[in-house]
Amino acid sequence: MGVMSGLGVELGTYILVGSIFILLLTGMPLAWVTGLVALVFTFGWFGGNALPLVTSRIFGFITEYSLVAIPMFILMAALLDRSGIAKDLFNGMRVLAGRLPGGVAVQTLIVSILMAAMSGVIGGEIVLLGILALPQMLRLGYDRNLSIGVVCAGGSLGTMMPPSIVLIIYGLVASVSIADLFVAAITPAFLLLACYVAYVLIMCLRDPKLGPPMSKEEMAKESLTSAFKSLIAPLFIVLVVLGSIYGGVASVTEAAALGVSSVLVFSIIRREFSVKMLQSSLVHTLETCGMIIWIGIAAAVLVGVYNLMGGNRFVSAAILGIDAPPVVIIMVMMLILLVLGMFLDWIGIALLTLPIFVPIIIQLGYDPIWFGILFAVNMQVSYLTPPFGPAAFYLKSVAPREISLKHIYVSLLPFIALQLFVLMILLFFPGIATWMV
Template sequence: MGLSSLGIELGTYVLVGSIFLLLLTGLPLAWVTGLVAIIFTFGWFGPNALPLVTSRVFGFITEYSLVAVPMFILMAALLDRSGIAKDLFNSMRVLAGRVPGGVAVQTLIVAILLAAMSGVIGGEIVLLGILALPQMLRLGYDRNLSIGVVVAGGSLGTMMPPSIVLIIYGLIASVSIADLFTAAITPALLLLAFYIAYVLVLCIRNPKLGPPMSREEAKQESLGHALVSLAAPLFIVVVVLGSIYAGVASITEAAALGVSSVLVISLLRRELNFKMLQDSLVHTLETCGMIIWIGIAAAALVGVYNLMGGNRFVASAILGIDAPPVVIIMVMMLILLVLGMFLDWIGIALLTLPIFVPIVVQLGYDPIWFGILFAVNMQVSYLTPPFGPAAFYLKSVAPPDITLKHIYTSLLPFIGLQLVVLMLLLFFPELSTWAIS
């Protein structure tokens, strides 16, 4: 007697429970989902179902738009290893001036510019952890505020185009990635504004939390030099996003243009060398390998679960909730928030979106709007314990006396701000959809 004797309801519980039990063993997510997919394929249907599952895997790995992912990752890797981001941060000191909390605000603005250049999160947090965190601590900034600004600011890449999260969502939901990018700009800037307002209110009420820079330090950078240093990052942003919004290039072509721009600028700055290129390519291969293997395993798992009738079971269970449609969307958001505490966003996207997006459309909602909600939700998941990856990124470069407990404690106010923005977008969809309507 096979697993099919369990029935779809009990089979769903066994499948989900198996994933979480195997994750507790420390196995990578790709191995866990792949193993569960194989067990349920043979246990539920027998070997005859294998070609149907492999066809889903083939459809995933041959998706043309996936080519944009390694390009954006390569662009981020090159930026991390060049002096472009460092000069950007240093040049912003003149704009920070002597305002209380100015360096923290400067860090957040640099973070949104870095996000607009690459759309990859981990590298931004590490970079800001190396550049900004020591400077804020040296200036006497409150430790919790400094940590929160670096991690929350570095996570803006989930929202700000060209976000890898939005690209993957667009592929799964079969919606325009360019429209997702357009819709995401306002919510990303709204989130940035909330962060900046929080920092300024705290530091103006209590300047000891973010002491202003001395007159001598504020004069170290001239305005002219600051503007010159801003030219290269802004040029990259214009090339990538401008080419997409102007209709000159597709997402994939814009990613290639971005890589070319970084290479040319690094060459002109005499920073491009074999070691830098080799390290960037190796990092790209490692990151893409992780994404592709998680994608393959998740595509197989979703494929077999749909064959089991799981998508119909989940849809009927969610749509069967006797509540207004907005409450159903809130339930989805809650499920994503809980999963975000334990799973990587790639796995969450590939496991849940094939089921959630058709329900969203059936309820009469715009899948572009839901994509923005998903991106904000995944930004929350980057920060939330126990497995929030952003904390681990910062811990890898933070001073030894800063523990994971310090980092997670520092992130609580910023998680609260993210949830406020998520609620605003949920109840006021026009905040994201006005630009594409």
């Protein structure tokens, strides 16, 4: 045993968690922070003979077959961003927005969920909507806060809408069917979309100045024919990816490959494909996957050593020891995830907390599929909440200069409230998520 083993698991837990947060304040990437803490505790707690623990955890993580789907979905999203499919979809649907107050904002939300169903990747959606939708809404006289909120909240629907990478990671860590998670997520995703749309319509019908209806000149820019043409490629891609999974034709990994093939075929047909486009997409995929893999490796080692320290039993006993109904215990878990979501990346949160939380959920007699949907909604909240809400930084990178981070965060508050409202509904009415599974 190492020199740190005499500390006891309780004090060791406090030191471990405190070390992670202190090192994060230095600006070090999460992967390096987690990896460094993991190595210190591995050799400090178990001594020099603990090296096989590190190597076995790394090998177990990187050889997981389900991980293969992630680079495919990221590549599909990168190709979509660089092709004109999403841009044509947004422009073509202007005619469907009509003269309804708030119509362009509603259109943006509908385009958001279609884009989410095509790729399941979030950052690119927010950037793309920030380039396409935000300037148009501001030009039409839409309220700035409403426009910003719609772009960030709509762009974050990728955490919920299959093929969500959040759900893939959850299925991998919790050892549950990813296909079942995808089925369970559909109703909550559309419930969240309905709440966003209802909020926009109520606000704009009460005060049409918040979302002025489109003029006849704007309406004349697109015909019904071009609008329906713009839907062909996105709907076909969604059908190929989700249809093959739900129809039992392909696994999630195979469906991801089919999705990439579909986007490539459409980009060739539309004469948008080029070697430069493919190269740029592949580089983006490698960079993103590299981040995910390094965080995953570090978190896998940290969770492994913490469990051997007895940390999982300590946390489980502490949570189950709460003298309250099981639903209150779930709410405590949700609160922990919400707080962590303000400071950590969702990948790190998933890999650090789920190995401890999921066994507790099963022990309490709850469905881990249902908890996966709660986790996905919770991580969607984390995308918007300050101080490190990624959605705000994605939008800031393409927003007009006069829009500050403060403007963005203030604009997101009503949509964060809507996400928490949906989280509570799913918490108290689990059947909304599990009725199709």
